[in-house]
Amino acid sequence: MARIRTGKDGSRKEVIVKAxxxxxxxxxxxxxxxxxxxxxxxxxxxSLYNHIRSKTELLHDICFNVANAFWEHIHVVELSDAxxxxxxxxxxxxxxxxxxxxxxxxxxxxxEWRYLADPYLxxxxxxxxxxxxxFAAIVQQGIDNGEINKIDASTSVLIVLHAVSGxxxxxxxxxxxxxxxxxxxxxxxxxxxxxx
Amino acid sequence: MARIRTGKDGSRKEVIVKAxxxxxxxxxxxxxxxxxxxxxxxxxxxSLYNHIRSKTELLHDICFNVANAFWEHIHVVELSDAxxxxxxxxxxxxxxxxxxxxxxxxxxxxxEWRYLADPYLxxxxxxxxxxxxxFAAIVQQGIDNGEINKIDASTSVLIVLHAVSGxxxxxxxxxxxxxxxxxxxxxxxxxxxxxx
DNA sequence: CCTACCGATCGGTAGG
DNA sequence: CCTACCGATCGGTAGG
Numbered sequence: 001m002a003r004i005r006t007g008k009d010g011s012r013k014e015v016i017v018k019a020x021x022x023x024x025x026x027x028x029x030x031x032x033x034x035x036x037x038x039x040x041x042x043x044x045x046x047s048l049y050n051h052i053r054s055k056t057e058l059l060h061d062i063c064f065n066v067a068n069a070f071w072e073h074i075h076v077v078e079l080s081d082a083x084x085x086x087x088x089x090x091x092x093x094x095x096x097x098x099x100x101x102x103x104x105x106x107x108x109x110x111x112e113w114r115y116l117a118d119p120y121l122x123x124x125x126x127x128x129x130x131x132x133x134x135f136a137a138i139v140q141q142g143i144d145n146g147e148i149n150k151i152d153a154s155t156s157v158l159i160v161l162h163a164v165s166g167x168x169x170x171x172x173x174x175x176x177x178x179x180x181x182x183x184x185x186x187x188x189x190x191x192x193x194x195x196x
Numbered sequence: 197m198a199r200i201r202t203g204k205d206g207s208r209k210e211v212i213v214k215a216x217x218x219x220x221x222x223x224x225x226x227x228x229x230x231x232x233x234x235x236x237x238x239x240x241x242x243s244l245y246n247h248i249r250s251k252t253e254l255l256h257d258i259c260f261n262v263a264n265a266f267w268e269h270i271h272v273v274e275l276s277d278a279x280x281x282x283x284x285x286x287x288x289x290x291x292x293x294x295x296x297x298x299x300x301x302x303x304x305x306x307x308e309w310r311y312l313a314d315p316y317l318x319x320x321x322x323x324x325x326x327x328x329x330x331f332a333a334i335v336q337q338g339i340d341n342g343e344i345n346k347i348d349a350s351t352s353v354l355i356v357l358h359a360v361s362g363x364x365x366x367x368x369x370x371x372x373x374x375x376x377x378x379x380x381x382x383x384x385x386x387x388x389x390x391x392x
Numbered sequence: 393c394c395t396a397c398c399g400a401t402c403g404g405t406a407g408g
Numbered sequence: 409c410c411t412a413c414c415g416a417t418c419g420g421t422a423g424g
Binding site for chain 1: 224227345351354359361362377382
């Protein structure tokens with residue numbers, strides 16, 4: 001679940017990364033300042049740099065933590081011998097749960113990754129494209145064996161993945177249904193929409 | 197379709213707003229600078245201020261143009277005597293077409309409105325909430341008369357509206373299906389997913 | 393529409 | 409971990 005890597009000074013850095021997650025989520029990466037981050041952590045801005053290299057490194061850590069979690073999950077799903085429609089449901093439930101339990105990180109990695117600097121930017125972009133391709137391949141298998149409606153596979157993936165990101169609004173809603181209910185509703189709408 | 201209002205110096209301001217739309221879309225509001233906007237328009241930064249009041253006013257114009265277009269559309273839909281499921285499809289097709297034809301403005305108004313300054317910020321927020329409430333009310337009518345699957349109406353709205361925003365990725369894809377195909381695919385997945 | 397320029401704030405470094 | 413401070417850049421104004 002997007003574990004933060006621990007080094008020698010792991011616990012101190014973890015506090016900073018955690019505060020950065022909340023700050024970047026609340027303000028957006030560009031609008032978030034290192035001075036406000038420092039204030040939330042309880043140190044002067046300059047002191048942050050004993051634990052991190054740069055603002056961009058914080059963004060990088062967050063984005064790749066999230067990306068790797070999805071990366072590892074789809075790998076496991078691909079190896080299973082479930083039917084394509086079942087694999088799809090497994091993938092979708094993972095996305096939904098990540099958005100429910102870990103939504104700040106996921107939200108940042110979704111919306112702010114474009115501010116990564118360039119060796120990382122294109123790495124991230126490639127990883128993201130590769131993930132979606134593999135996701136689409138599973139949808140395509142479902143189309144080929146007749147379980148899934150015959151609509152463009154990569155378009156289906158776009159729709160489904162963006163629908164999941166709507167959970168961010170659910171978090172901010174005052175009259176929330178439970179996470180379990182939300183998950184079932186989303187599965188109903190999206191899987192039923194894809195099924196033949 | 198999110199027409200830009202024309203004043204005395206309408207044509208000049210229109211050029212600036214149009215360039216701002218592209219710039220804000222490409223870089224994000226906070227990362228976009230007035231100096232780069234000026235460069236794209238072909239004047240010095242200071243000269244922009246003969247036509248606009250502030251950077252925030254540009255964002256405001258863009259956001260409210262978009263919001264008003266949806267606002268007017270749902271009003272017409274509400275007055276029609278179609279069945280709820282048909283109203284829903286009409287609303288959805290309007291969202292899809294706006295995202296296809298006008299996606300930069302819609303994208304900005306979706307993701308950058310939080311940077312509006314405060315009388316406008318809460319106006320926008322209220323207008324947005326009101327829109328979603330009315331959208332949800334139509335879904336609820338469909339649930340009540342048995343046309344639509346019995347799942348939480350406002351959750352359905354979140355899912356559906358966010359799914360539509362996935363069209364932004366379609367724009368950037370190299371192997372695009374046509375806009376018409378895309379619209380039909382989205383309607384298939386989402387309306388079938390909602391139908392009983 | 394331009395030149396000249398303002399105060400504020402940014403990410404980050406030096407040195408202890 | 410702090411004080412002190414850097415160069416760069418920001419949105420915006422004055423004055424012509």
